[in-house]
Amino acid sequence: MAKKTKAVSSKSKISSWGPGLLLISPSIILVGVFVYGMIGANIITSMKDTHTAAQVSGRKPSDFVGFSNFGKLFADPDFQHSLINLLLFTVVFLVGTLLIGFLWAWLLDRPIKGEGIFRSIFMFPMAISFVASGVVWRWLLNPAKGETASGLNRLFQQVGLGFLQNSWTQNITFGVVAIALPAIWQLSGYVMALFLAGFRGIPDELREAARVDGATEWQLYKQIIFPQLAPIALSAVIIIGHMSLKSFDLIMSITDQRTYSTKVPAIDMFNAMTDNDYSNAAAIGTILLVIVAIFVVPYLIHDSKESAKR
């Protein structure tokens, strides 16, 4: 009797998950080959010594060299410079968008006239591609000072803030931070939208209840609103963080692929590809993947724990 029920239940199991699996199997296979398979191929390439076109085309053999490409990259002062640039850029970009995005959302959260107009204005830069805004910002960030100044330097001159003039992207240490300005300009609106949704998701009853209990405005924010916004802030960090790690088009259109002060690993990867140095390009790609994983994996774990709780 017991045996029979087991057989029935396993049969009904297949009929319950079988069609579903069949439905998603094409995408599982496609993702398996074109995402994970390609990641695997990339890692294998990064452990070979394919540094010339002849090896790419198969005319000359490539050998397996293990992690030596990675070792050489991390020992190369130019690549270290790229990594430091990436860190600087990410920190400024993240902090900038989060602060401005939150501030805008907070301002718009209060009922104000013409909220829709402000929302569109703040969101608008996101509609422009990085390449298009890069061309404009290239001019705005023109490093010339004095008589030949143009862009922001000119503006500073005319409004009597001449001391603010600087060399922008040409500064070796902080040049990359100048690139973060347009990036912040472009994505603050998006972070604002995220936070605004968060604010709107907090029921008014909660606030009123807190006020009735005698909470000050600061306590209200600290105890009620900020905890509710934490998941939103986390998603904003993940989205902006991984965008900044991949940033390439904005830098390419504001400076170019050979400008030392604004070089990041993604640019190095592009340059290695141009020289048919597939192994170094793949190694840099792998390093970027690992850095993004460091960002994203804790979030995924956190997320799955949350959904398990529910």
Add this chain to the structure above:
Amino acid sequence: MRRNALAIGLVAAMSLSLTACGGSSENADSGNSGSGDGKQVVDVVTWWSAGSEKEGLDALVKVFNEQFPKVEFVNKAIAGGGGSQAKQKLATDLAAKNPPDTYQAHAGAELQEAIDAGYLEDVSSLYDEFKLRDAFPKTLLDRLTVDGKIYSIPTNIHRSNVVWANTEVLKAAGLDPAKPAADLDGWIADMEKVKAAGKTPITVGMAWTQLNLFENILLADLGAEGYSGLFDGKTDWGGDGVKKAIEHYGKILDLADKSLANEDWEPAMKPVIEGQAAYNVMGDWALAAFNAANKKSPEDYVYFPTPGTAGTFNFLADSFTLPVGAPHPDNAKDWLQTCSSKEGQVAFNTIKGSIPARSDLSADDLAKFSEYQQSAMKDFAKDTIVSSIAHGAALPAPVSNSINDALGKFIQGASDGAQLQADLVKATASK
């Protein structure tokens, strides 16, 4: 609400009509390029997409259409500074065994990578077929030959060691435009005078234009023989000659307007054309920019070999190749024939500002060229020829790219002279 629905409807209608347009034009394209109506095509990749370069290409295509009316030219131009974008795309296409029918490349060592990889057909037989061995000067053929084989057919020859100077600015600084300095030290002294007169002494643009300037300083300090020795190991990149050149380079950069260091050559040349700066070292394609601005020599501008390099011709050439596995090799050969023909070279070069690779032009043909080009042709015939690094004639592409990186670091102050020299040694030792 109703207004919203109307707006949505409008947008939908617009996007529909847009897709309809896209669809129909695509159909028209495929109709033209398909072999169904008996018309043949040749896909040509260049980076001549704007200005005099584009006009020169158009003139060449016109000749091609007359010579081979059955074959349609399909322009696959990819824009971007000195071909950097085009080369990226080409590297991918070639590695994926998906080559165009023919592509533009700088003649010389830049092709070495592609030759080693087996991407290019040996076109030596075409030289016999089109009778080019007598038409091209021997110095050029020597530079094109790799292990007895030739892999590209040049359309033109450029010179990279030319200084372009603004006459007014020089006069204002008390200099005689007709008498340029004889060596680098004299030239730097002239720049100091320009600076004292309140103008920018020299302009320089993005990485490859920096290399264009640097290679000519190397040439001036090492001499033609020492400079050519850099590429076959006879001259040491770590030696005193290069050190001296780096010192000169540093002094000249100190006098330069570095705010242009991200720009292509044209924006960097603009201050010279407009009279804010005195000098710019650039290949002779700059002539087209002066012509476009309606400037006349010697009233508005003067040109002379980079001080210290008189009597040498720092050469580079654009050429076309025949990739292995080209989809339409016969049509590509037709294109190569036009590129190397007298008509094609005259039509192209009179507009692009370069000189023809052929040395057998008639007096009538020669008369069609500008005063500058005629003087360049005379120099090419009598001067010592050396190969340009910045334009791929002297070193394989990965090496000149590493040199670009090293110079980019130096101009921003991220490395000093000693570090630059160490970077140069490293860059040239890598291959």
